[in-house]
Amino acid sequence: MARKLLAAVAAFSTLAVHGALAEPESTDPIKLTTHDWTGQIVTTTIMGEVLKNAGYNVEYVQADYIAQFAGLKTGDLHVAMEIWETTGREAMDEATATGNVVNMGETGMVAxxxxxxxxxxxxxxxxxxxxxxxxxxxxxxxxxxxxxxxxxxxxxxxxxxxxxxxxxxxxxxxxxxxxxxxxxxxxxxxxxxxxxxxxxxxxxxxxxxxxxxxxxxxxxxxxxxxxxxDPSVGINPDAAYDCGKPTGPIWKVAWKGVEEKWPGAAKAIKAFKVSNADMGEMVAKVDLQGMSVDDVVAEWMAANKDSWSSWAQ
The missing domain is CATH 3.40.190.100 (Glycine betaine-binding periplasmic protein; domain 2)
Structure with a gap:
C-alpha cells in the first residue's frame, strides 16, 4: 500500500515539482536528523519525501536531540525538523548565535x-x-x-x-x-x-x-x-529552573551551508507547515493502529498534494 501511494505521489510530483523547480543544485545527500519519538520521524519523513520528489538526494541520520547541534554547526548534519520551544530553545539559540546554524522558521506546530x-x-x-x-x-x-x-x-x-x-x-x-x-x-x-x-x-x-x-x-x-x-528569579532564590516549562513553536533549523548549496531545498524546508491536528492524527495511526511511518506519510502526501507541492515552487 505504501509503495503504491508513494508511487502516485512521485508521479504527481514529477509534474508539480519538477515543473516549477530547476534541477537540484547538488547531488550530495541532504542529511536530515531523526530522533526517538514518532512525531519527529513523521515530520522528517514528510520533508525528506518532498525533497526526494524534487530530485534531491536525502539521507536520514539517527541523532541525539540536543547533541545533534554539534553536527549541524560543522555541516556533518544538515537539517533538524523539530526543535521544541519547550526543551530545545537554549541549545538552538546557542547554535544560531555561532552563525553556523540557521533558524528555518516554524513548523506550524505548537508545543x-x-x-x-x-x-x-x-x-x-x-x-x-x-x-x-x-x-x-x-x-x-x-x-x-x-x-x-x-x-x-x-x-x-x-x-x-x-x-x-x-x-x-x-x-x-x-x-x-x-x-x-x-x-x-x-x-x-x-x-x-x-x-x-x-x-x-x-x-x-x-x-x-x-x-x-x-x-x-x-x-x-x-x-x-x-x-x-538567573537563580535569583523565582520561588527559590538560590536555584534556576524553579518554574514550569515554556510553551511555543516547534522550529526547523539547518546548517548555514544548506541555503547556499541547496537553495531550492532550503526554500522548501522554510515553507514546510503541518498542524498539531494533522500530526496528532498521524502519530496515532503509527502508535495506536500499527501503521508504518512510510504508510502514514504516503497517505498524508496523497491527501495534501496541493499543500506540500507548493513548498518547492
Whole structure:
C-alpha cells in the first residue's frame, strides 16, 4: 500500500515539482536528523519525501536531540525538523548565535510539554493541578523503588527538559525516573490508566495521548527565561529552573551551508507547515493502529498534494 501511494505521489510530483523547480543544485545527500519519538520521524519523513520528489538526494541520520547541534554547526548534519520551544530553545539559540546554524522558521506546530496526571489521581491528591499539592501527597505517587518519595516518570534523558533540576529547585519530594524510550513512556501510561494506578509523567502535544486519556497538566510557577538563567528569579532564590516549562513553536533549523548549496531545498524546508491536528492524527495511526511511518506519510502526501507541492515552487 505504501509503495503504491508513494508511487502516485512521485508521479504527481514529477509534474508539480519538477515543473516549477530547476534541477537540484547538488547531488550530495541532504542529511536530515531523526530522533526517538514518532512525531519527529513523521515530520522528517514528510520533508525528506518532498525533497526526494524534487530530485534531491536525502539521507536520514539517527541523532541525539540536543547533541545533534554539534553536527549541524560543522555541516556533518544538515537539517533538524523539530526543535521544541519547550526543551530545545537554549541549545538552538546557542547554535544560531555561532552563525553556523540557521533558524528555518516554524513548523506550524505548537508545543506543550509538562507533567501530567490522569483524572482519577485528583481524587487521591486534592489540590491538583497546583504543583504544591504533589508534595502533600507524594506517597500516593510512590513506587517500591522510590518510596517514600513520589515517582515522576520523565522522558528519555536525551530529551532534556530540566526535570531533575526543577525537582531540586522546588524542593519536591519526588524522584525523577526517566523512561528509556518514547514507546516505553506511553506503554507505562496505558498500563497505569487501565489499572487506575498512581502515575504522574511527562506528556506532550502534538500527540494522541492528551485526547485519548482524561487528565490534566500540572500547573507550576509560570515560565520565564530569567527563571531558567538567573537563580535569583523565582520561588527559590538560590536555584534556576524553579518554574514550569515554556510553551511555543516547534522550529526547523539547518546548517548555514544548506541555503547556499541547496537553495531550492532550503526554500522548501522554510515553507514546510503541518498542524498539531494533522500530526496528532498521524502519530496515532503509527502508535495506536500499527501503521508504518512510510504508510502514514504516503497517505498524508496523497491527501495534501496541493499543500506540500507548493513548498518547492
Amino acid at each position: 506543550i510539554e509538562e507533567w501530567w496526571y490522569p483524572a482519577y489521581m485528583a481524587d487521591v491528591c486534592p489540590g491538583l493541578p497546583d504543583w504544591k499539592a504533589l508534595n502533600d501527597c507524594a506517597e500516593e505517587f510512590a513506587t517500591p523503588e522510590t518510596a517514600p518519595l513520589g515517582r515522576y516518570l520523565g522522558g528519555p534523558v536525551t530529551w532534556g527538559g530540566f526535570d531533575d533540576e526543577r525537582v531540586e529547585a522546588l524542593g519536591m519530594d519526588f524522584e525523577v525516573v526517566h523512561a528509556g524510550t518514547d514507546a516505553a513512556l506511553f506503554a507505562e501510561l496505558e498500563s497505569a490508566y487501565q489499572r487506575k494506578a498512581p502515575i504522574v509523567l511527562w506528556l506532550y502535544t502534538p500527540h494522541w495521548a492528551p485526547s485519548k486519556y482524561e487528565g490534566s497538566f500540572v500547573k507550576f510557577p509560570p515560565y520565564s527565561a530569567e527563571c531558567y538563567n
